[in-house]
Amino acid sequence: MATYLDFEEPIKELVEQIEQAKQIEEKSKVDVSKTTKALEKKLKEVQTEIYSKLTPWQRVQVSRHPERPYTLSYIKAITNGNFLELHGDRTVKDDKAMVGGFGEIDGKTYMFIGQQKGINTKMRQYRNFGMANPEGYRKALRLMHLAEKFGKPIVTLIDTPGAFPGLEAEERGQGEAIARNLIEMMQLTVPVICIVIGEGASGGALGIGIGDKVLMLENSWYSVISPENCSTILWRTWDFKEKAAEALKLTADDMLKNKLIDGIIKEPIGGAHANPEEMFQTVRKEIVTHIKKLEAVDSEKRIEERINKFCDMGVVVEPKVKAPRKSVAAKAK
Structure with missing residues (x-):
């Protein structure tokens, strides 16, 4: 059984409808190919719409x-x-x-x-x-x-x-x-x-x-x-x-x-x-x-x-190194 994420709920519903239509066709021998094709087209449209607007967390x-x-x-x-x-x-x-x-x-x-x-x-x-x-x-x-x-x-x-x-x-x-x-x-x-x-x-x-x-x-x-x-x-x-x-x-x-x-x-x-x-x-x-x-x-x-x-990736900042302070003894000399 397929697994669906929370934001894939509309996709799950369409997949289930397509499967139901195919089951009806097998059991009753009624031609539902037009319905199936329409649902499959709708499925691609919904998938495209959902996956074109994914948030960073949804991509994770x-x-x-x-x-x-x-x-x-x-x-x-x-x-x-x-x-x-x-x-x-x-x-x-x-x-x-x-x-x-x-x-x-x-x-x-x-x-x-x-x-x-x-x-x-x-x-x-x-x-x-x-x-x-x-x-x-x-x-x-x-x-x-x-x-x-x-x-x-x-x-x-x-x-x-x-x-x-x-x-x-x-x-x-x-x-x-x-x-x-x-x-x-x-x-x-x-x-x-x-x-x-x-x-x-x-x-x-x-x-x-x-x-x-x-x-x-x-x-x-x-x-x-x-x-x-x-x-x-x-x-x-x-x-x-x-x-x-x-x-x-x-x-x-x-x-x-x-x-x-x-x-x-x-x-x-x-x-x-x-x-x-x-x-x-x-x-x-x-x-x-x-x-x-x-x-x-x-x-x-x-x-x-x-x-x-x-x-070249990132930014590197080299701190300016100050000259060491002279001691009092050094200044006297």
């Missing part, structure tokens, strides 16, 4: 939709099943929240890496809700170096509520693992494309988010903190999450306007979950197009442009 809700495709679904669809998953960080263990491996598109090999969430309660626990431990980020870096060794372009798919904040993760060096990825990704000699397909929260997202091109799906979000946690810190309650989402400027449009990403990938009418197959093909085309352009650029120039792009 869409990014978390339980039927929205996750990383492995994208990889398997994009590569037509020609994907070999690789495991382990060669130090601690294989982090199930971070997946990666070699995949093939039109005879060309890519390294795919991304966070994986679960499709049900059991799988969510198995995947740790898409929150990677340090070994997950170290596995990702190992795979990036492997791709660099064989000259294969890298595609990262970002979808995480953040890196795992547990005590054991901090003990094993969560901050160092993410920081290491940032500096290493800046210097990779192969092309790197990063795509936010759902949630892009905090350093957990940034740990695999340094690339020549950073793209976002239309209904994804990217921010230093989730709206709920931001609301909890500022107002000591989750009740202001909608206000926080607005203030954080976390939507794809906001990110592009602030020059923090390089482009937005349009989603099908009704979101990626409404037509996953169309979404897969759109992402596939974007990957092929951008990689082709990036491979035409010399690796040293590509690294320089990548570093400059991230260094």
Whole structure:
């Protein structure tokens, strides 16, 4: 049974009417094709209207939709099943929240890496809700170096509520693992494309988010903190999450306007979950197009442009350093 968000209620009603019309046609053998077509046309109009006016908080809700495709679904669809998953960080263990491996598109090999969430309660626990431990980020870096060794372009798919904040993760060096990825990704000699397909929260997202091109799906979000946690810190309650989402400027449009990403990938009418197959093909085309352009650029120039792009983000103000005051003894001399 399909899941609908609170603002999708008009869509739910039309879908139910279409299903009822089809059931009537099957049972009574009465031709209701005109009615069905009219309802389907109305459904597209309603979906277009609703999704063209989404608030930042509603986009956050869409990014978390339980039927929205996750990383492995994208990889398997994009590569037509020609994907070999690789495991382990060669130090601690294989982090199930971070997946990666070699995949093939039109005879060309890519390294795919991304966070994986679960499709049900059991799988969510198995995947740790898409929150990677340090070994997950170290596995990702190992795979990036492997791709660099064989000259294969890298595609990262970002979808995480953040890196795992547990005590054991901090003990094993969560901050160092993410920081290491940032500096290493800046210097990779192969092309790197990063795509936010759902949630892009905090350093957990940034740990695999340094690339020549950073793209976002239309209904994804990217921010230093989730709206709920931001609301909890500022107002000591989750009740202001909608206000926080607005203030954080976390939507794809906001990110592009602030020059923090390089482009937005349009989603099908009704979101990626409404037509996953169309979404897969759109992402596939974007990957092929951008990689082709990036491979035409010399690796040293590509690294320089990548570093400059991230260094130009934000505003840095260097304080004026005053000369140290002379002591009384020094003045006397």
